[in-house]
Amino acid sequence: MSSERLASSEQKLSASFAGFGRVVSEEDRLRWREAMSRRAQEAFARGQAALQAGNTSLGLFWLERAERMSRHNPNLKWSVGLACLSAGRISDCLVRMEGLRQDFGLREAAFLEVICLVRLQRMEEAIHRMQTALSRFHATPQTHLLARQIAVAAGRPGWMTASNTDTIFIEVSRPFKLFLDGQECIQGNESGTYDLPKDWRSARSLDVRVGRRHVLGSPLDIRVLTRCESFVEATSDGLRGWIWAPAEPEYSPCVTLWDGATFRAETFAEDVDSDIPLARTKVFHIPTSRVPENDTGPLALRDENGCLLTGAPVDPLVGRLTLGRRGGLPARLRPVKVRTWTPRPRCPRTSPGCAVVIPVYADLRRTMACLRTVLATCPADVSVIVVDDATPEPPLARALDQLAAEGRIVLIRHLQNQGFPISANDGMRAAEGRDILLLNSDTLVPAGWVERMRARLAFTDVGTVTPFSNDATILSYPAVDRPNPVPSLADMRALDRLCQETFKATGKTSCDGPDLPTAHGFCMAISADCLAEIGLFREDLFGQGYGEENDFCLRASASGFRHLPAPDLFVAHIGSVSFGTAGKSLGARNLKILNALHPGYDRLVKRFIDADPLHTTRRRLDIARLIRLAGGRSAMLMVQHDAGGGVGRVVRERSEVFEADGGLALALRPHEQGCSLEDALDDKRFPNLTFRLSEDLPLLLDVLRTVRVQVVEWHHLIGHAPCVRTLHERLGVPYDVFIHDHVWFCPRISLCDGEGRYCGEPDITGCEQCVTRWGGYLGEDISVSALVARSGQELSGARRLMAPSEDTVRRIRRHFPGVIIEAVALEDDATLRKSIRTGHHAAYGQPVRVCVVGGISRWKGYDVLLTLAAEIQKHRLPIELSLVGHTHDDDALMSLGVRVTGEYREDEVQALIQQQQPDVGLIPSIAPETWCYALGHIWRSGLEAVCFDLGAQGERVTRSGTGLAVPLGMPPFQLAMIVIRRWGALQ
Incomplete structure (x- = not known):
């Protein structure tokens, strides 16, 4: 680059710092993410190529670089874990497999975790992990030998693994009995594959015992084994979706249509966006010719456990709506553009009474925790209506029955799972014209929450009210742009008291505050007037949920109703866990429906986020x-x-x-x-x-x-x-x-x-x-x-x-x-110097391995490193350069043979240095540093250092009596020769 072009470039960089702080635009962030993604993909491709060529060390280097550049990518974590296993780095593999099992319930990670524990001779942990894996996942034939060995080590009379194909494989040396929910179903005398009873899926637990002793893998959690992840949406050519069984990914699940017909999804997906590594989703397509011709409304599709597919019931006409093909659509699907509506007159209103509505599906612990806080805080004249949406958990059903029998709740029970919108509507119908407090079953509420929510419904122009929460998008606190920790019950109450005190100090009334573009359905007050005029949630569009409350609020806004925050109330919310991996697909689908039904919805929300009228309130808190x-x-x-x-x-x-x-x-x-x-x-x-x-x-x-x-x-x-x-x-x-x-x-x-x-x-x-x-x-x-x-x-x-x-x-x-x-020294050099190995040389016949540490800018010595690498390559000098860190142009260095690890965390740097197996550290800075943490990292790893004789780096190396501080400006070739003579292999 010429001097003039370089000057122009630097002046532009200087100008970007004008004003306060660094202004980073969304375009800047997007370019950065794209660049990081591209570099990570390139590193991954190089790693895979090296592994295929048999170079495990080089392959692992590239894969770990990719992993550091894309830290939250579980697929990279999986690939690096496998490479670590091949390279004999068992502990590193184990750490990754444990993370994948915990975060994603990944079957392959669960069994590889056992392999790692066995190789590390941690047999008690291996036995425990194998028991857990076999009780939740189907074991492929490749894991049978491992299961047999673990069973012997555990002193178990055998082992077992069940399959969604209605079979179970049992390996025992003596007669056994099989039980479903404690009822004996099968007796056997020898190892082999057995057919399970037809109704086995309806049971919760499967036991295999020899005498009174369980085999390894028993008892089996049937719900986990048979659980399906799925998704369906309407498209221009019918219905499309995917389904898979995470506990047995090779299995082809069965789908039941609205008319009772069934089929198996057998084609692996190629473009499904899943957060789960190794997800083997299987796609299906139901053509338009198979879908009812008339406007029959939403269609139910279920998996073989009787559960609705995520996104069902699904209306086939929605595919035309989201594609903008609105001709011939029924009135219920005609879009209404979002605009500024005339507000209703504000007049005092008298409440017709109030009811709390809580749709419930699963998770006994969280649901009962929610109900305990609700029942402890609701006034006597407020009914608590619980809608059991066909919970698959008998203990939860029994707990709800008990509360209903005691008269503490009104219980509505579905025979089949219907999804959140239908469940919420059933509860609101049962309220018979009262104000509604709609509440998720994964919330915790404080004392006085009912009264504070109702106070904001005291005027005729208010349609909905939503409190603050740790997880409520635009009403989240403390942060609105990242996840917040879920507070404990005590923390929730403390935050709620803080909200009350802070709001009271402002002197505002309950009806002051900015209008929201939409309420949030996790905890949402709805006035009876609004509900009577606008109607219930739509049951034909949003499947199990996501977006139904937004649609309701937009319809209410069109009639002049306001949506208010309740900044004096804080409700804890566990968050969106109901839909598993399909939640991402369902949210994207329903957002498309919302924008098709209400053009301008995205812009409405964006204007609110950009204006951030609740910032002052959050700042007070x-x-x-x-x-x-x-x-x-x-x-x-x-x-x-x-x-x-x-x-x-x-x-x-x-x-x-x-x-x-x-x-x-x-x-x-x-x-x-x-x-x-x-x-x-x-x-x-x-x-x-x-x-x-x-x-x-x-x-x-x-x-x-x-x-x-x-x-x-x-x-x-x-x-x-x-x-x-x-x-x-x-x-x-x-x-x-x-x-x-x-x-x-x-x-x-x-x-x-x-x-x-x-x-x-x-x-x-x-x-x-x-x-x-x-x-x-x-x-x-x-x-x-x-x-x-x-x-x-x-x-x-x-x-x-x-x-x-x-x-x-x-x-x-x-x-x-x-x-x-x-x-004021920033590190204790006297202590650091004790780690240095003086007199170290490269191994006989090996090049001198020189390690640089840190983020290397131009003044930190990027050009020195680049020219030194070029000299080494040009003259074929016996030096290998590695950089534990990054630069503004890693590719240029790597093209000259320098191994560049990429950015690192502080807790990783020593391990990364050791992986390079260096003989000496290099500090290439060409300007005087005021300290130099990189030198501390080098010394801590036991290496002597070479640097230029200026700044803190030269001062510290000279005082150490080890390493070399050479004159600034020394030609790269001369520097290389000094390094070879000082740290090269002894003859």
Whole structure:
């Protein structure tokens, strides 16, 4: 790249930092995700190719790189686990298999977990895991030998595995008996395959015993073995869907149609988007010719356990609706465009009474926990109507029967599973014209919830009310853009009290607040007037759920009803677990239906999210929680940038020390509109403490005074609004400065010009010329002379100045004579040096393995690394380079033979270094570092280090008496030869 093009590129990069913080657009995020995905796919492909060529080590390297680049991809975790097993890294395989079994119930992972435990000689754990696996999954013939060996080791009289093909394989040495729910069904004398009774699926437990002893795998959980995941939707050419049995993926499940006809799904899917690794979904298509011609409404499709397929009942006409083919559609499917509707007049109303409606399907523990909180908090005049949607759990059915017999609930029971919309409607019908409090069975409610919900239904213009919750999309708290932890009962009550107190302090009434685009069905109050005018939930479109309450609210909005939040109420919600892997497909399908029925729905929700009218409420709650956390302790405010890295690590470590002494450590980061206030040790705890500057500055100062900030510690001011530089003055407290880099006198921060060369720290005129040509990174329009003058004043005014190394102290004092700076080392070098293996050489006949650690930018030595790799390749030098980390262009390095692992977490770095089997570490930085955590990683792994003789890195290596600090600018070939002579194999 030419100098001019490079300068232009760097000036654009500099301009992107204008304003407060780093502004990252959705387009930027999308490009980043696409780039990471592409690189991960490329690494995966290289790994697979290497494995197929028989190079397990290289294959595993590439697969692990792909895994780190796509950490939440379970398919990569599976592939890496298999490669680890092949490479003999059994513990690494076990960790991945345990995760896949726990997160996804993956059969193959469950059996591989047993294999790993056996190889690690952890037999007791292997026996336990094999028992669990056989009791839940069908064992393929490849696992029979393993099962036999485990049964012998466990001292069991045999083992068994059942199949959805209505058979069971039993291997025993003596006569056995088979029981279904305790009733004897089969007797046998020898091993073999036996046919199960026709009604075996209706039982819950299958036992095989020899005498009184269970064989391995007994008792079997029939519900888990036979459970199907499925999905169906209407398309332009009929009905399409998929189905599979996770406990026996090779099995072809049977589907029963609305008219009793059946078929088996036998074709493996090629394009089903599933979160489950190794999901072997089987697709089916029911053509239009097989579907009733008339408008007969939704059609029921069931699996062989009698359960509705996810998405059923399904209306075949919806396929035309979602494709925009609206001609000839019945009136019930004609779209109504979302627009601004005229609100209804607000008048007081008298409630006709109230009923709580709770549809129930499964999960005894959560459902009963919900009912306990409801029954303990409902006023005597409020009925609790429970709709049992054909629960497959007899204990749950019995518990509901008991509550009904005691007169504590009104119980409605379906003979077959109908789904949430129908169940909710049946409950609302039974309420007979009263206001409705619709509640999911996986919620926990606090005292007074009924009264607070009903208070907001006191006016004729209110249609629905929804409280805050940990999982309620636009009504979630604390965070709305990521999952929140599910609170315990005690935590829920504490959050609810906080909501009440915070709302009361605002002086607002129950009908104040922004209108919502839609309610959330997890806990939703519906006025009887709204229900009478709008009608019930639609039962013909949304299958088991997702979207029915949104459609209802949009219809209500069209009639002028409002949808209100209840910010003084918090209800705990476990979350969307009802639909398993099909939930993603069902949600996408129903969102398409919603937008087809109500054009503009997506834009309506997006406008609400962009405006975020509930931010102020959530921020009040965060402030209240922060004050409680402070508890009167003294607080320290750490001002830092938003790029993490070494600065973030120092802030975290200093915060840990401060809190260990009884204080509270807070962090202030730049935000695109101002700043964000955080718990320095948990940046996710208070996600709503963002402040627009300068308009929110008085509020920020009030918060900081209330939590008793006693000192402000500057770590980095880049990206911050100018008023942050004077926070300490407004608070009337001292400020300290921890110097992390050379931003105090260098607008380019790193002391490097645009061609990646150390500048040598010229006078101010030379600096001005450099910045004029190459641009700066401060994000503000300030000359070098003005920067130096301002920095001199700020450094002189600080109570305490700290820098990580003596080299940094000398450089800063050279530019700012007279300031007193304390050197505060970030690591204990004396301890680190004890780990170094001095005198180490490469093995005979092997190249010198040189390891670089960290994120390598240009000033961190990217160009040095690139040219060194080129020299090694050109001259075929006996050196292998590896980078435990990443760069802005990994591909260029890898094309020259450098092994680049990709980004890593702190807890991974030592293992990654060891995997490279290095002989020496290289710090290629061409600018003076103020510390160098990478050097600490290298020493901790037992390696000597070679670096250039400048900055903290040169100072520390020289003091260590090990390794080498070579002159800056040394030609790469000469550097390579020094490395070979010093660490090469001894002859």
